[in-house]
Amino acid sequence: MIIVKMMGGLGNQFFQYALYRQFQENGREAYLDTSWYYENKGANRKNQLGLFQTKVLECSKKQKYQLANNDKNIVGVLYHKIFGKKPSHIIEAESGEFNSAILELHDAYLEGYWQRKDYFENISGLLQEELLLKEPLTRQNKKCWT
Numbered sequence: 001m002i003i004v005k006m007m008g009g010l011g012n013q014f015f016q017y018a019l020y021r022q023f024q025e026n027g028r029e030a031y032l033d034t035s036w037y038y039e040n041k042g043a044n045r046k047n048q049l050g051l052f053q054t055k056v057l058e059c060s061k062k063q064k065y066q067l068a069n070n071d072k073n074i075v076g077v078l079y080h081k082i083f084g085k086k087p088s089h090i091i092e093a094e095s096g097e098f099n100s101a102i103l104e105l106h107d108a109y110l111e112g113y114w115q116r117k118d119y120f121e122n123i124s125g126l127l128q129e130e131l132l133l134k135e136p137l138t139r140q141n142k143k144c145w146t
Contacts, residue, residue, distance in 0.1 A: 003032070
């Protein structure tokens, strides 16, 4: 099972969604973790993938707990001090460089922005179809684009 953590604004969401869909298209069980949007209310960001023709499967808390580190409470902190971090929780390198090993994973919680086309280049046509708005732009919004 692969879980891709969603975080940030719409551009970041597109890249995270693309990685998630790449795993699905490769036959992997993949989910998105959208909990960042209600855990970080001060971040002033919203999950906006619902505005598009996306195919989102959200992970459950139980699925997330299986793969991700939980440092949000004292039990999680103590667990990691005693037993160490879960190797399945993978954080993208700060450089943001493409890592082909990511695409070979089968059980992982992936945290990062994944902003390299190499992660999804072979499904770009599929993404172009799914990242279309569900509803047409309003007259006011159309003015912004012309």
